[in-house]
Amino acid sequence: MESLKSLVLSSSSDDSDDEIDTLLLAEHVEHLVVGDTSTRRRRSSLPRRVIHRDHAAGENLIKHHYFGPNPVYPSHVFRRRFRMHRPLFLRILRAVQREDEYFTIRCDATGLAGLGPLQKVCAALRILAYGLPTDAVDEYIQIGQTTAKDCLIRFCRAIISSFSERYLRIPNHDDIARILRVNADRGFPGMLGSIDCMQWEWRNCPTAWRGQFCGRNSRPTMILEAVAGYDLWIWHAFFGMPGTNNDLNVLHRSPVFDPLRNGTMPPVHFTINGTTYNFGYYLADGIYPNWPTFVKAIRHAFEEKKVHFTTKQESCRKDIERAFGVLQARWAVLRGPAYGWDRNHLAEMMTACIIMHNMIVEDEGDGAANVDFIGPSGPPEPCNNTAEGRNEWLNNHIRSELPNDPDQDITCQATYLSLQHNLIEHMWARRGSMG
Structure with a gap:
């Protein structure tokens, strides 16, 4: 303050009237600055207004509505x-309580019981199911906005910790056998599923990042790459790539072929027309590369055989589009724009929704x-991994000691x-045999 006053005084003239005016100006500036500072201090020192919610009444009301004897x-x-049946809800409730003590009843410093586990889990599920803001569940559940946000984040983390090993697993031998059997009956022996990408709008994307995340619709989005089966089970999920990337860019960063590279994927062998193949394939759209791990429709097909094949391919590839549609219809938070600031929190929400979907x-x-x-359910709108080792492997072979063997090269166009x-x-031939 003294430096500010001296700066004002140093700019004055030697005339007495000017000196008086300058002194008055300096005093006025000092009064404004000191007053503004004291106001800020008073505002920052004001206690937070506490809303006295009836936590016990909120917990009892939920029990009465959904979990009582009648x-x-x-x-x-x-x-x-709640997007699920009651036994599954209770299973999830018990699991998150075991995983995180936050979802148990705890007492505050005054000895009063806090929020119950049903309130916390119901708040998180309502936000995910209806796409609600965290403040919208207050009246019914009796939970504050900040606490509801904490419940959502910790609930998603508890779901991932408790269930990801089972419900985001790679297919085991039994899974592979069942998938191959069903898809062979559909006319695609060797098919493991369908692959595609969808976008999730990120409303709160920082301005400095918008150029990286704004795709064709001029809105910032993040991309989910997924593989789904005929039964809507999502076998693979890779989320977080910026919306400016296309499906091919995402593929080159995706861990979708890591189980093959690491040797953790069960072997797949099948024979068509006397030719044996040593790995399965996914149905994909035209942007994916011409690799034997992808089967695509034929563009501008005129021959009747090719038209029939293209029709069947496009029909079966609807599996992944159906999975995206069901995922977004069940969890409305994925259908609307994401309002979070933290990419990791959004990734946890996406992963938790996929796990509960499965x-x-x-x-x-x-x-x-x-x-x-x-609510309406429209069609889906079609943390980076290190890609050096993955892309080097993709451009070579599947763990084979014979990298030039076309039977073991997943990028061989001849295959x-x-x-x-x-x-x-x-x-x-199958069409002819079926009449």
Whole structure:
């Protein structure tokens, strides 16, 4: 303050009137600065306004509505509001309580009991299921905005810690055998699933990053690459690439072929038209490379055999689009823009939603496709890994000691064309045998 006053005084003239005016000006500036500082200090020292919520009443109300001996709302209403049946909900509740003591009843410094586990889990699930802001669950659940956000983050982490090993696993031998059997009956022997990408808008993307994340729609987005099966189970999920990338860029950063590279993927062998292949394939759209691990539709197909093959390929490739649609219909938070600032938190939300999606698929089977929930469900809008070792492997071979062996090269275009030709002939012959 003294330096500010001296600066004002030094700029004055020697006239007495000017000196008086300058002194008055300096005093006025000092009064404004000191007053503003004291106001800021008073504002920062004000105590936070505490809202006295009835935590016990909120917990008891949830129990009365959904978990009592004679709950108010029947099972179909429970499934619509929580996206799953009651036994699965209780299984998740017990798991997150074991994983994180935050989801148990704890007392505050005054000895009063805090929020109950049902309140915390219900708040997190309502936000994920309906895409609600964290403040919207306060009246019913009796939980504050900041606490609801903490519940959401810790719930997603507990889901990942408790269930990712089982519900985000790579297919085991039994899974592979079942997938191959079902897809062979559909006309695609050797098919492991369908691969594609969807985008999730990031509303709170920092301005400095928008150029990196804004894709074709001029809105910042992040990309999810996934592989899904006929039953909507998501076998692979890779999330977080900026929206300016296309599916091919994402593929070169994706760990989708890491199980093959690491030797943890069960072997796949199948024969079509007398030709044996040593790895499975995914149905993909036209942007993916011509590798024998991808089977794509034929553009501008005129020959009847190729038209029939393209129709079947496009029909079966709907598996991944159906999976994206069900995922977004079940968890509305993925359908609308993401409002978080932290990319890691958004990735945890996406991963937790996929895990619970797979849990529901396991629990309900074919019924998991029933997503007649409230709200419109539009079609999906079609932390970086180190890519050097992965891309070097992709451009070489699958762990084979013979890198020049076309039977072991997943990038061999000759094998890709051979597989496509044999599938065309196989489907045409199958069509004839079926009349």
